[in-house]
Amino acid sequence: MSSPYNMFGKKKADSRNLYTTVEVLPYCKGGIGRFKNTVASGLGSTIENYPFTVSFIVETDGNLSDIQVTGKDNDKNELIRKEVEKNTLKWNPAQYDGRDVRVRFPVKFP
Numbered sequence: 783m784s785s786p787y788n789m790f791g792k793k794k795a796d797s798r799n800l801y802t803t804v805e806v807l808p809y810c811k812g813g814i815g816r817f818k819n820t821v822a823s824g825l826g827s828t829i830e831n832y833p834f835t836v837s838f839i840v841e842t843d844g845n846l847s848d849i850q851v852t853g854k855d856n857d858k859n860e861l862i863r864k865e866v867e868k869n870t871l872k873w874n875p876a877q878y879d880g881r882d883v884r885v886r887f888p889v890k891f892p
Contacts, residue, residue, distance in 0.1 A: 808840035
């Protein structure tokens, strides 16, 4: 059985766990601006003057899971969630101790 610690006594990163603290944040290819533009272009006027936050888990392979939208209108939130789900861009995963790990990542829209 392998030890959960490396030879320096530091606990090894487990890529199956959901991390709350990472050394390198996940990032979207093309930047957060490109991600926001992709979401906004698919929704048009639906999100004008509608502040919301999209949060999701960036998996170790760069795919998104458990997409959640927080805003005041549940119908709009569901439309936004579906848009993010179908038109998502590939992300680079978060890293901890040199390994790709899973992390929940929020993105605020104005």
